Structure formats: structure tokens, C-alpha cells
Amino acid sequence: MSAGAGGGRYGEAVFRPEQAGEGERIDFGALAYDGITMARLRALGAGPGWHCLDVGAGTGTVSRGLLAEAGVSSVLAVDRDVRFLTAAPGLTVLETDATAPDFAPGGPFRLVHARFVLMHLAGYERMITTLAALVEPGGVLVLSDAVDLTGDRTPPTPYTAAMRAMWQGLRATIGTDVSWVPSYPQLLRAAGLEPVAAELYVPPLEPGSPISRFWADTWDRSRPAMTATGLVDDRAIDEAVGYLASPACSSLSAGMLTAWGRKPA
Template identity: 70%
Template sequence: MSGHDNGRVAGEGGFRVPRGSASPGRYGEQVFRPQDEGESERIDLAAAVYDATTLARLRRLGAGPGRRCLDVGAGTGTVARSLLREAGVTEVVAVDRDIRFLTSEPVAGLTALEADVTSDRFEPGLFDLVHARFVLMHLPSPARMVRRLAGLVAPGGVLVLSDAVDLTTDGAPDTPYTLAMRAMWRGLRDTIGTDVTWVPRCPQLMLAAGLESVAAEIHVPPLEPGSAISRFWACTWDRARAAMVATGLVDDAAIDEAERRLESPTCAGLSPGMLTAWGRKPAQPR
């Protein structure tokens, strides 16, 4: 998610979302600001890597005609638009704290909603599919957020959550790449509260939230010179450079070397993976 909230905003049907003054330490304020040049391109590099995997899973879970979907932290809207154009869903409500990228390309059936999903007054209704990718890892209280998003799933519907799992620290050798990754995770934790340590527990959090048929999978894209994922990490390190250097784990020269290594055939590291977990709301109350 990205952007900042001031005042109030209304969605379709008169639905209103409170927007207070921006609090410090949030995604899109100190790093990954949507107003910065090149941020939409950075987001779209991730989309190029992960969208096919995400869309295939959503379709297998029933995304299709007649379905009403909520896409949380929709970013530039690639998943939301693909649900409409490729999966043929009836409606997608795409929510983000900053919707400038969502409104730049209107699509029939797409509603862009500027809102803060952490607000107690975020109540957009019930949906057949609720999806969030790389969102909860940047928010406090992931267990609470899983419960909140599960509460937006209609009976018989499905919640699908994807977040990063770090494969670059425990047991990984020290290389320019892994040192940069470790500095990135620590720097993001220190500045905006990013935490991926809980992500492997996401299926258990879904069970605790009352969902059934819970399962999960991990997708790890290969690091190859010139690939979208390698370019994404280089762009991300540039955005987070100040936070990374502040950790004391790396300096600017080390980050530059890590970026060069990404473009070298000698870079044999593992990219952080994307863990996707899903669970279905019981059709009838237990």
C-alpha cells in the first residue's frame, strides 16, 4: 500500500472512509512514495514477476464471472484489471491509500477506493474474493489484519494473502547480494515496520480466523541478469538506500556492488519468495 490520508473520501454508494493525519513509519511515506519518479515502474516490475502466478491461483480458487472481488493494496492495479479482463469477474473494488495509479486507466467494473484498511471504520461490504499481495508485511498486527480481511469474505468466499518470505539470511552465505538483502529487511523494519518473520504462520492465522480448507504455496522467481525480479530489487534498494545504510550493515559502495552482482552470471542467490495462503469462509455459520 502507498500514499497518505487527509480528510475523508467517499466511494460508490455513499461509503465513506475516515482519513486522519498521516502517522510516521508507514509504507509510502519515508520510502516507496508513490509521487516519486519511477515508483509505478518499480511496482510494475514486481507485477511482471508475480501476476501470472497470482492470477492462476485466483482463478483456480473460483475467480470468474459473477464474482465480486476486493483487491487490497492494489498498487498500479494490474491484478484488479486482470481479474476483470482475463478472469471475467463482475466487479473489483481496488483499495489503496493512494489511488493515483488506479485511476490512470479506468476499466469497466473497476472501482478505485482510497482508504486505510487498518481503520476500524473500513467496512466496504462482503466479497466473494478478498485478495492482498505484499501488504500485511508492512502493517502492524498481522493476526488482527487477517481476522479483519476474513470478516470481509462472504459465506463460501475465499481470502487469498501473499507476502514475502526471506530466503537470504538464515544459512545463506555472505555475498554482496545477501548482505544488501539483510540490510534492506532491517532498514525497512526500522523505518516503516516491515516484518516478514510471521509470514510462514499465515496459514495458522487463517485457521484461527475461522477459515476452512486452508493451504499455501511458495513461488521463488530465479535471479537472472536483466530479469524483472533483478531489476525490481535494484530499484527497491535504491528507494531504500538511506534506510539500508543507516543499519550499519552496508554502505553506498556495498549497495552499488550488490546491484552490479545482480547483473552478473555469478549471482547465484535466491530471491525472497512469495508465500500465498488461502482459506474459505464456511458457507454456513459453525
């Protein structure tokens, strides 16, 4: 992934895969979102005979789901660090940087999928073009990223304070930017895909839920970036973690916007 405003990269400046518990943090996010992701991929027709590319595969939950739940023929799971991925029948693992100019995973593929990847990239428009080129005629590109729901009129809570500091801190550190994500349908259309469509899912923040545990772990790993903004200190982050685990929690999690488009046959 490309360097952010502060010169850092996802997986290096923050969210290092070698840090204890990072795989579990990723899996908490997967538990919150995999059901929605798999339902969409199945609705788009993913099934036998499909050869699929999963970019930024993380711990491989979507890759394995495509094989076990959708019954696709094969999945190529790509990540810059593949320590959480294991090859299996139908599942091939490739360690490579998808943002590199020489990125060439083969293909074309009936499905190209990337979730929570492009939001961390400065060159997301170029990446959309690259991924669209890997889709076979009649195939589909499916992209999911976060949408911030802590607007100016959102009631202040310890959670909203932490989220605003997190987004600002990650943007300064590694370039994370979710402000453009609602433009996905237009960007997919510009890449030559049609028809295009999108949907938004907001997982409920409940004490002990996977998404609540995901955010608590995410804040813990991004504390230096968050406190550097001046919006929160360690005490405020601890208060936000406690708030997530409390019945008093009454906030909206970040949403996951999923957009898809087909390549004309």
C-alpha cells in the same frame, strides 16, 4: 498502513508514490509475480459472478487481471494512494486506509485479495480478521507476502548482504516484518477459515529480469534505511546492484508465500 518502529509508514518514509519511477518499480514486481497470482486465483474458482476486493491494489495489475483473464463480474480496488489506479468497466477505485478503524468497503465479497500489504503492518493479525469478515460464505481470502531466504547458512554474496540490510532497515523505519509470514495458514484458520493451504514461489534472479530490476529499484529507494543499519554502505549497495545484472549472480530471491482459506458456507 500503521507506523513502523521508527515512526514511518510505507509510502511516506520510503516508497513514496510521488517519487519518479515508483509506479515502474511496482510494475517490475507485478511482472515477476502476477502470473503465479492469477493462476492461483483462477484455480480457486475466480470467474463470472464473482465480486472481488483487491486491497493495496498498487498499479492495478491484479484487479485488471481478474476482469480480463478470470472474467469476474466486478473488482473494488483499494489503496491509500490511488494515483496509479484508473476506474474502468467492472473496476471501481476507492482511496482509503484499510487499517483505519472505520474501514468499510462494502461487501461481502466472493474474493478478498491482498499482496505484499500485511508484511508492512504491525497489526497484521487484526487486519486478517478484518479481511476475513469481508468474505461471503463460500468465498475465499487470499493473502501473499514475502519470505526471506537469506538464512544464516546462506552463502554470502553482495545480494544477501543487501537483502539483510534492507529487511533490517525497513523493519526499523516502517515496521516491515516477514518473519511471521510462514504462520499464514494457522492465522487464516484462527480467523475462522477452512480449509486453508499455502504455496511458495521463488522467481529466478536473472540479469535484467523483472525481479532483479525490482530489487535494484527497491534498494535505491531504501538506501538511507539500509545504510543506517551499519550492515552496508552505498558502495556495497552499488556492488549488489551490479551483481544482480551480472552472470555471476547465484542467489535466491525472496519468495512469495500465498495462503488462502474459505469461509464456511
